[in-house]
Amino acid sequence: MNSIYNKTEIKRNNTKGVFVKIFSSYGIYIVIFLLVLISGIVSPKTVDPKNLIEILKNTSVIGIICIGQTLLILTRGIDLSVGAQVVFINILVAGISLGDPKKTFITILIVLAVGAIIGLFNGVIAVKLKIEPLLGSLGVMTLLQGISFLYTKGFAKGSTPPFIRAMGIGRFFNFLPISVVIWIFLAIVFSLLLSRTIFGRYVYAIGSNPKAAGIAGIKVDRTRLLIYAVSGVLTAIAGLIWSGFLGTPTLTGGQYLPLDSVAAVIIGGTTFAGGKGRIIGSMIGAVIIVYLSNFLTIIGLGIEWKIIAQGLIILLLVFIYVGRKSYK
């Protein structure tokens, strides 16, 4: 780990350490509670159940991406190409199926495969070529933008087939969005995976100390590649839902996804040093980000405020997690 990521955070077992520990575990719930409370007082429209469901629906894409992003950041990786991936998947869906419902199955299959390949590509760059994941994924992002352009030659054609549209905008019983169900299902699956399976332990071990993980007998490179591939597939699923939202392919959009997803994961308590963090934290982090956007929009403040607020929140929260620098 080079110094742009900084040193490890070893905190002493004193009161500040305890506060941080509690905050890491429960702080996120406190934050969201306060957020809902304050926004509810300032503008009751925000806590209207219909609005809340809307918010959840809008969180599903970034929420699924955050699952993958959490796994990556836990193992000292990151993927900033997720925005470009999602745009590309949308274009692929439209381009392959051209709106034809009979092609749904093959489209989904191809999309998931492509997701895995992109994930693996990012993985090879980060794990085998040992390129700084942050910048490597930015390079991949640029490549994907180029590929999207070339594939569509500037004119995106086709549209999203009905089944996938349903994934994006359909609802169960006329109120529960399908996308939310998919998201929560995946969140639960991966949450259990992390906390109860061997694979989950290996993820934490690799993130906490890759060298020790190797000595303990874990196949570190292989597992990290797998995590990248899984993250790619998750992003592809998010891309399907995104395609469902939009209905038609576009070359723009998604530019806030990478930073938002990283912000959500950080707010949720996963640290860059690796080996500590939970999916549920990232999920709530994602909700906080979307909720904040929504709230700002409702009270008439634009996206500029959102990115200012996001920057400030990241600084504040990471500072709480890692503290002041001490020069002994």
Add this chain to the structure above:
Amino acid sequence: MKIKEISERYRAVISIYAFLIIFVLIFSIFFPVFRTPLNISNILIQITPLALVAIGQTIVLIGGGIDLTVGVVISLTTVITANAMGLPFVGILVGLILVFVISGSIGFINGFLCNETNIPPIIITLAMASIIKGLNLLYRNEPGGQVPKILNKIIYFKMGIIPISILIVLLFYGIFAYFMSRSKLGQYIYAVGNDEKYSRMAGINIKKVRLSTYIICALMAGVTGIVLSSRVGSGSPLIGDNYLLDSITAVIVGGTGFSGGSGFILGTLGGATLVALMSNALNISNVSPFYQYIVKGSLLLIAMILNSIRKK
């Protein structure tokens, strides 16, 4: 004996310039348009902003950090120059002072946060970039304003095919190359990038050193904004975004690594030239503009792969 050892040390810099020369030769042969005075002039103009901002990024990276705010600082400075230089003569002075004060302050905040907290520099500058961008967009969310034309006349005045701007670039590179290799502060920046603990034990004030790298970087981004807006004529809150990734590419291609402690200012000049040349070459060779992204992305990846290999 001495030449051999010099070439060993400066291997990275020499290779980038060698590559550049070959690239230029090949392109000149296959695309005569490349060689025309007009095109060369254009290239030199295009190199300018990237070359300038890359100096600052090089210094920060050598010191062991990274600055992701350069893009938004460039944008911010273009907006300032386009809007704060209203009055004819004093206006420009006021505008320039404002640019340096604001960009210097941003650099100060970046460095301060790096010094006082354990937040990784990547996250600090990422978050700061968000905040600054938001503030910039609040002030003005679309291109506009008017940059005094005299700036354009001065900076882009051409002597033959050579615009003054490239001389400005060479001047800055000369100054900073000397600075990094011959001044105490320059040595200290390399030292802190090598090993913070030992530098501190040797009596170096690492806080001061780190702060200066971030301030220099932000100021150079400010200079870049002035030069850029003089050419374009107006200010834009998003114009600087591309320069972030490009500046990092230029620095890495030029031979400076991520882990800090080593790197060459002159190498970055080669890297910036290459990046600018690639764009120009793509335009000339009538390749679909969409390939630009692919080439840029690949260039960055290849540069990083080579950097990894070099380290072994």
Add this chain to the structure above:
Amino acid sequence: MENNEILKISNITKNFTGVRALNDVTMSLLKGEIHAIVGENGAGKSTLCKIVCGVYGYDKGSIIFNNVVLPNGDPQKIKELGISMIPQELGLLPKLTVLQNIFLGNEKGRAGIIDTKKSIKISNDILSDIGIKLNLNTEIARLSLDQQQFVALARVLATDAKLIIFDEPTSTLSSEEANNLFNIINQLKKKGITIVYISHRLEEIFSFADRVTVLKDGVLVSTEIVKKTNKEEIIIKMVGRELLKTFPEKSRIMDKVPVLRLENLTLKNKLKNISFEAYKGEILGIGGLVGMGQVDLVNVIFGNEKITSGSIFLNERLIKSIDPSKAIKIGINFLSSDRRGDMLFMNRSVKENISIGTLKYRQKMGFINMKSEKGIVNNKIKELNIITPNIEQEVQFLSGGNQQKIILSRCLIKKPEVLLLDEPTQGIDVGAKEEFYRVIRQLADEGLTIIVIFSDMIELLGMSDRILVMHEGKISAILNSEEASEEKIIKAASGLKTKTE
């Protein structure tokens, strides 16, 4: 301050969070002497010297140098006053050149610009004084360790130091290089420079130091004139009691069943033609000066590195291409000396640190059997007497000794046939060390083959049934515990021939 005293340390106390590193230390240095400081790991030697140099600040007390009171924790000022230290890790910056390192923090020049010509001249003068020729433009990373040592020394000399502190300078040097260093130190003494020499190698101290101070657990035990004392007295002062009784009884296994066999093992240029056998139930100690191939040997057996040629046999079955996960599967496990870096997951719980590596024995379809895991972990905690508030406690908050026990218990859940240990008692307090010795001996008695690297002669002699001494990547001697002696080991470690098996 008395006439011939150059440094007077009075009542220095230093606390780190929760640990008292130095307790009321008072001592003085005489002008021009070579003063050795000895003590076990953690006794406070480095800390005391870092305080004198200003790298650490002290909590109580005062230090006077040449009749000037030293500022507390101001390394730059203290360097200017003439005190410099060469830390154990040398403190050089790897990507910078020799010239840059020599003048680091002390650059010659005016108005912020460096005077290169002057720097070059001074460097060349200093280097020729020391008697070494170096290209000033070479990056430190490209120099050998002893060359780096000289650069570190040159740096100190460039500050016109009157008091130079050496912290364990020979731990990475060969004996010729070490002798070279001693000559230089003697030369410095002739020039009137006072030398402080931290080491735990008593042979060196008795060969050229004037006086020696013993530190133990942060307290100054005594200061003696070297000529008037001997090694045994010093050792007793360092450790506090008769040594031989602290080690458990050695093995009494009569028939030797070979478990691990190496044949003509070669690893690049680090190991050359290594052949030996290790038996069931024995503790095979590996000794020799640091860096002679001991760690490489152990790494190769565990599969951390690939062998260049030769073979490894486990129970007479040839092992082809091994890596850590395969090694653990076939029954070889490894405890690295760098606990923090190589073995522990600092921000994970005690439970996870112990159970990692053997999770597949407590799972169903990938899901961990939490109850069984808790049971096994609690068992191990009881068995090895690990002190922790609960099993979810993050390992980074435990003491070194407990951390070591955690790693050991990890290796023992599925008892391996061969256990490789690299400096297992480094950085552990004396009480925990004794427990450790007992545990290791017990494991051997149960039939494990234990191969341990000990750089400490006392541990090596006290624990091993047989001793394998390495020198320059080769086995220089294999000694039985009855015939082994410090002298024989040192001879073998220096490459001189003695009785070999």
